[in-house]
Amino acid sequence: MRDLFAVVMMLGIFGLLSASFFVAMDAVDVAFTEAAVGAGIATLLMLTAVTLTVRSEDSERHKPMWALVVVIITGGLLIYGTLDMPYFGSSQAPVHQHVAPRYINDSMQETGLPNIVTSVLASYRGFDTLGEVVVIFTAGMGVLALLRQGRRSGFDQIMADSIFYLMHERHLILRVVTKLLLPFILLFALYVQFHGDFGPGGGFQAGVIFAAAIILYAMVFGLQTARRVVNRTFVRLLAAVGVLLYGGVGVVSMLNGGNFLDYNFLAGDPVAGQHLGILLVELGVGFTVTSVMVIIFFNFSDRRNNP
Amino acid sequence: MILGLFNYWVVIVLMMIGLYIVIAHGNLIKKIVGLTIFQTAVFIFYISIAKVEGASAPILVEGISQYSNPLPHVLILTAIVVGIATIALGLALAVRINEAYGSIEEESIQNQDNQEC
Numbered sequence: 001m002r003d004l005f006a007v008v009m010m011l012g013i014f015g016l017l018s019a020s021f022f023v024a025m026d027a028v029d030v031a032f033t034e035a036a037v038g039a040g041i042a043t044l045l046m047l048t049a050v051t052l053t054v055r056s057e058d059s060e061r062h063k064p065m066w067a068l069v070v071v072i073i074t075g076g077l078l079i080y081g082t083l084d085m086p087y088f089g090s091s092q093a094p095v096h097q098h099v100a101p102r103y104i105n106d107s108m109q110e111t112g113l114p115n116i117v118t119s120v121l122a123s124y125r126g127f128d129t130l131g132e133v134v135v136i137f138t139a140g141m142g143v144l145a146l147l148r149q150g151r152r153s154g155f156d157q158i159m160a161d162s163i164f165y166l167m168h169e170r171h172l173i174l175r176v177v178t179k180l181l182l183p184f185i186l187l188f189a190l191y192v193q194f195h196g197d198f199g200p201g202g203g204f205q206a207g208v209i210f211a212a213a214i215i216l217y218a219m220v221f222g223l224q225t226a227r228r229v230v231n232r233t234f235v236r237l238l239a240a241v242g243v244l245l246y247g248g249v250g251v252v253s254m255l256n257g258g259n260f261l262d263y264n265f266l267a268g269d270p271v272a273g274q275h276l277g278i279l280l281v282e283l284g285v286g287f288t289v290t291s292v293m294v295i296i297f298f299n300f301s302d303r304r305n306n307p
Numbered sequence: 308m309i310l311g312l313f314n315y316w317v318v319i320v321l322m323m324i325g326l327y328i329v330i331a332h333g334n335l336i337k338k339i340v341g342l343t344i345f346q347t348a349v350f351i352f353y354i355s356i357a358k359v360e361g362a363s364a365p366i367l368v369e370g371i372s373q374y375s376n377p378l379p380h381v382l383i384l385t386a387i388v389v390g391i392a393t394i395a396l397g398l399a400l401a402v403r404i405n406e407a408y409g410s411i412e413e414e415s416i417q418n419q420d421n422q423e424c
Contacts, residue, residue: 004336011340018347025354026364026375033387034350042343042391049336049398053405057334058412067331075323079316087311089360091373096359100376104365114367116377117384125381132385139392146399199366204388289388296395303402 002057004050012043028200029117032192036208041293044215048300111274113197121202122278122285126261129281130246133288137243140292144236147299171220178220185213193286197275203282207289214290215297223301232298235291242288249280314355321348333413335401339394346390353379 015038022031086093103116103124111119121129193206218226250261253273258265263277325348328341357379365377405411408419 004334007337007340011343014344014347018351021351022354025358026362027354027357027380027383028364028366030350030354030380030383030387033384037387037391038347042394045391045395045398046336046340049402052402053336053411057332057337058415064331067327070330071323071327074326075319078319078322082312082315082319085312085315088314088355089358090311091359091362093356095356095379096376100378103377104367104374108367116365116367116374117380120377121381121384129385132389135389136392139389139396142396143399146396146403200364202384204384208388292392296392296399300395300399300402 004055004057005047008043008046008050011046012039015039015042029115029202029205032200032205033208036205036212040212041208041215041297045296045300048297052300052303110270111278112271113275113278115197115199115201117200118196118202118278118282119274122281123263123274126250126263126277126281129285130250130261133243133246133285136292137239137288140239140295143296143299147303174220178216182213182217185209185216189213193282194279196282197278203285204289206282207286208293210286210290211293211297214294218297218301223298227298230294235294235298238287239291239295242284242286242291245284245287246281249277249284253277315352318348318352318355321345321351335404335411335413336398339397339401342397343390343394346386350383350387353383 015034019031019035019038022028022034103120107113107116107119107124111123113119189206189209192201192209193203196202196206214226214230217229249263249266253262253265254260256265261277261281263274264270266273266276322345325341325343325345328344329338332338332341357376359373359375362373362375363371365374365380367374401411404416408416410416410419
């Protein structure tokens with residue numbers, strides 16, 4: 001396919017399909033994230049990038065035969081490698097023998113949360129998740145650094161405003177439906193954020209859904225309106241505050257006499273401490289993910305308005 | 308049962324499709340699409356490993372004794388969000404390259420670089 005628009009659309013469908021596959025594989029939390037990211041935000045960003053660059057691809061490929069040979073050899077070797085693997089769905093597989101039984105059997109006593117994925121994410125592997133949040137933050141800053149320069153002049157701004165105004169006057173049905181849906185999307189995001197301890201959900205999913213709501217608003221009502229609602233400096237601050245909150249919880253538990261990110265020391269008894277720690281950490285993750293996604297989207301679409 | 312490994316083979320096929328796109332196409336955005344496909348194939352691989360036949364989603368409920376392995380779910384959950392952030396960074400680079408060279412085709416970028424030397 002030469003048309004990159006079609007390619008991106010297919011990729012969105014692929015994301016949605018893999019999300020439904022994850023549901024079938026019992027990974028509800030993952031499916032949540034993939035549906036919002038793979039089918040929603042990734043497609044959008046790719047589309048924006050396509051509008052910013054070129055819509056169609058040049059016809060020539062470099063040495064497709066060689067590429068095919070390399071790919072087939074690699075694939076063959078990998079398939080040879082799978083022959084030794086335990087069968088799909090086998091409960092005797094080595095993966096299920098080491099730490100997983102501990103998480104499944106003991107996490108209820110140790111953290112008091114029914115959702116094992118959340119307790120592993122925020123408590124047992126809290127350090128790892130802190131690293132991931134920092135990576136997301138850094139990527140957001142990278143996009144900011146790459147795309148930020150080049151402010152538009154006053155006249156252009158008025159022009160862009162009026163064009164946007166005209167465009168957004170027309171789609172009446174879209175606007176009304178968006179207005180109706182937005183509160184529910186935001187409410188749902190909050191529910192996912194704070195109910196993550198008990199059902200599928202958590203900071204990552206909620207952050208992505210929240211960002212999707214803001215992006216929807218920006219798309220239908222225009223960037224300028226969205227800018228008035230979501231302040232640029234505030235969003236940047238929020239991204240940093242999220243990381244700070246996460247790290248701060250770790251430092252506080254250190255000051256209380258435990259290890260870094262050892263929530264047992266946050267409150268009087270260990271389980272209450274775990275509850276508090278996980279809640280705060282998930283909140284930090286939610287802040288950072290939301291604001292980084294919004295920063296990325298706004299910077300991409302800003303570029304389109306002033307090439 | 309030979310079909311026991313079928314899931315892994317599908318993953319490998321998907322991965323190789325991604326790899327082929329990355330190698331054979333010169334268009335930077337298509338390369339990123341290929342990377343995304345490769346990445347999603349890895350996600351599917353991890354989640355397939357985590358599945359236990361007859362088990363339920365890893366949320367503790369009374370009366371269920373078998374759960375799928377929660378650890379790969381955690382790893383992939385964070386990997387998806389990190390993945391989109393890094394892909395956004397890649398797209399941003401592609402956009403900047405397009406502004407500097409007027410093209411996102413690898414060969415034309417290389418030609419321009421060679422002429423400058």
